[in-house]
Amino acid sequence: MHTIHVNLGPRSYDIAIVSGDLTGVGTFARRRVKSDKALVITDENVKGQAERVAEAMRAAGCAVHLAVRPAGEGQKSLAVAGELYDRLVEFQADRRTLVVAVGGGVIGDLAGFVAATFNRGLPLLMVPTTLLAMVDSSVGGKVAVNHPRAKNLIGAFHQPVGVWIDTAVLDTLPDREYRSGLAEVVKYGVIMDADFFSYLEKHQETIIGRDPERVRHIVARCCQLKAGIVEQDEREETGQRAILNYGHTFAHAFESVGRYGSWLHGEAVAAGMSCAARLAQRRGLVPEDVTRRQNDLLRAFDLPIAPKRWPADALLAAMHNDKKALAGQLRFILPCKLGAVAMFDDVSEAEVRNVL
Ligand SMILES: NC(=O)c1ccc[n+]([C@@H]2O[C@H](COP(=O)([O-])OP(=O)(O)OC[C@H]3O[C@@H](n4cnc5c(N)ncnc54)[C@H](O)[C@@H]3O)[C@@H](O)[C@H]2O)c1
Numbered sequence: 179m180h181t182i183h184v185n186l187g188p189r190s191y192d193i194a195i196v197s198g199d200l201t202g203v204g205t206f207a208r209r210r211v212k213s214d215k216a217l218v219i220t221d222e223n224v225k226g227q228a229e230r231v232a233e234a235m236r237a238a239g240c241a242v243h244l245a246v247r248p249a250g251e252g253q254k255s256l257a258v259a260g261e262l263y264d265r266l267v268e269f270q271a272d273r274r275t276l277v278v279a280v281g282g283g284v285i286g287d288l289a290g291f292v293a294a295t296f297n298r299g300l301p302l303l304m305v306p307t308t309l310l311a312m313v314d315s316s317v318g319g320k321v322a323v324n325h326p327r328a329k330n331l332i333g334a335f336h337q338p339v340g341v342w343i344d345t346a347v348l349d350t351l352p353d354r355e356y357r358s359g360l361a362e363v364v365k366y367g368v369i370m371d372a373d374f375f376s377y378l379e380k381h382q383e384t385i386i387g388r389d390p391e392r393v394r395h396i397v398a399r400c401c402q403l404k405a406g407i408v409e410q411d412e413r414e415e416t417g418q419r420a421i422l423n424y425g426h427t428f429a430h431a432f433e434s435v436g437r438y439g440s441w442l443h444g445e446a447v448a449a450g451m452s453c454a455a456r457l458a459q460r461r462g463l464v465p466e467d468v469t470r471r472q473n474d475l476l477r478a479f480d481l482p483i484a485p486k487r488w489p490a491d492a493l494l495a496a497m498h499n500d501k502k503a504l505a506g507q508l509r510f511i512l513p514c515k516l517g518a519v520a521m522f523d524d525v526s527e528a529e530v531r532n533v534l
């Protein structure tokens with residue numbers, strides 16, 4: 179087992195990375211919380227894994243209820259959160275009842291939101307099952323449901339008591355979802371770690387082939403990098419955490435104009451990073467070589483490196499609607515070299531149109 183500690187004072191926790199061990203999650207949880215009840219929340223596609231987690235929790239002495247939701251972003255709603263509150267009430271949940279999220283980012287965000295709000299906060303255990311959730315959404319405490327007019331608008335910061343990552347659960351993850359998760363992996367290399375970027379370039383074949391050793395390494399490295407950022411700026415106040423939004427100003431616009439049906443999140447992020455790198459190159463921040471290496475790697479992972487033929491006006495309007503736009507000014511994270519980025523609030527609309 180590889181353990182990464184996230185140091186947040188009283189909200190500190192461990193991320194455990196294992197391969198082929200969903201049983202250990204029972205003792206992992208019981209060592210961290212005194213809960214004798216747990217609500218395991220999952221979706222239909224990973225019900226089997228969630229049942230194994232539930233079994234492990236029972237073996238560790240917990241009474242367990244299982245809530246199985248349909249898969250999909252539509253579950254991140256206040257209505258669904260309401261149904262889960264009902265389950266907790268029926269279950270006579272108290273302050274110590276553990277909420278366990280077994281699934282991708284949708285289940286993590288939804289279960290996390292329920293845990294953050296029910297009874298002013300229940301302990302939360304994350305058991306991510308997509309690559310994206312392992313390297314990004316299960317770490318850092320951002321939880322949310324969507325408002326009909328904006329994604330993740332209703333949310334909170336609620337750190338988990340632990341994260342249990344069993345990389346073997348990725349065996350059943352569809353290829354497109356896996357590759358989409360790789361976009362966020364590439365992101366960590368570009369924003370923070372040039373050596374890691376080179377590692378991805380060097381081992382791209384075995385990474386695509388999901389070689390267990392490679393997968394463990396990339397998950398561990400990304401969690402370590404994310405933990406480091408969250409430790410410095412837990413609530414995205416100083417700007418340090420904002421570097422994780424590299425490529426995302428563009429990506430959110432692609433997702434929104436494509437009505438969330440066109441691309442998976444990671445696909446939009448890949449095209450978004452490509453636009454951001456070109457914008458940086460045009461500003462003279464990075465040489466052409468950086469844009470090229472990033473594009474080559476994204477292409478090797480079968481990810482898009484340019485937006486579809488969406489009208490630039492619609493994309494710009496979507497960017498201005500994004501909750502990260504401050505007082506009408508768009509904010510971009512741009513590379514300064516491989517492994518380092520900075521935040522820019524002075525990018526003109528003309529520059530954005532140019533790279534779209
Ligand atoms: N909180 C954060 O910090 C944060 C960060 C990034 C993204 N997010 C959120 O995460 C969500 C996207 O997460 P996602 O990409 O994991 O999508 P997802 O949760 O929708 O999972 C993708 C699909 O894969 C299926 N699946 C999951 N694990 C599987 C497995 N092991 N085998 C087979 N199928 C499996 C799911 O049922 C779903 O159909 C978005 O809502 C986004 O807003 C949150």
Ligand SMILES: [Zn+2]
Nearest residue numbers: 362426443447
């Ligand atoms: Zn993202």
